[in-house]
Amino acid sequence: MTQRKKLILGGLLAALLLILMPLAIFAQGNPPPPDASRGLLRALTDAAAQVLNMEPQDFVQALREGKTPAQLAQEAGVPQADLAAALQAAWNAEGETLIARFIENGPPKPRHRTGPRARFQHARLWVKVSAQTLDMPLRDFLQAMREGQTPAQIAEARGGSGQALLDAIVRVEKERLDKAVAEGKLAQDRADAILSRLTDKAGHWVEKGFPKRARP
Helix, strand or coil, X not given: CCHHHHHXXXXXXXXXXXXXXXXXXXXXXCCCCCHHHHHXXXXXXXXXXXXXXXXXXXXXXXXXXXXXXXHHHHHHCCCHHHHHHHHHHHHHHHHHHHHHHHHHHCCCCCCCCCCHHHXXXXXXXXXXXXHHHCCCCHHHHXXXXXXXXCHHHHHHHCCCCHHHHHHHHHHHHHHHHHHHHHCCCCCHHHHHHHHHHHHHHHHHHHHHCCCCCCCC
């Protein structure tokens, strides 16, 4: 194999390792990579596994154990040039699809976060907005909740209402979603669905407070 071919093959295999690392993490049970790259990762994995006469999951497992595609090719008796050709073909095919999708739709829109961190951020926002609406120090509002009072009960004790808290929370959440829509980060129908879901959750929180196992 010429020096030039070795350099090309080495670069391609290095790129494959970098691209497949998120897939290996995915195989360990963590969240999958974004949709834009998932198809490319899958195509490269399937192409490499096929030419090496392996199952895709076995190929990913071997990478997790520290082996390189070059080592796997040597063990399987497959010339590295054949592996590189298969990867290049998969790369080209999937790349054309990604380019066409990009031309038609532009870059993929970021997804709205719904994990534990996002839930915590919403809860923190609701507490802050509620305390401001009732014109009371944040620590006093939190202390009242720790003592077992719900946001609605705290509001009523100060001459307010749970509905006033809910209206203030929904107004702030809507402003955040409207900003995301205006910046092109979120589609309007998606924002409407999120606001509806948050309104229901915020209403439950105002009436019931945090679950017994959770603290703000």
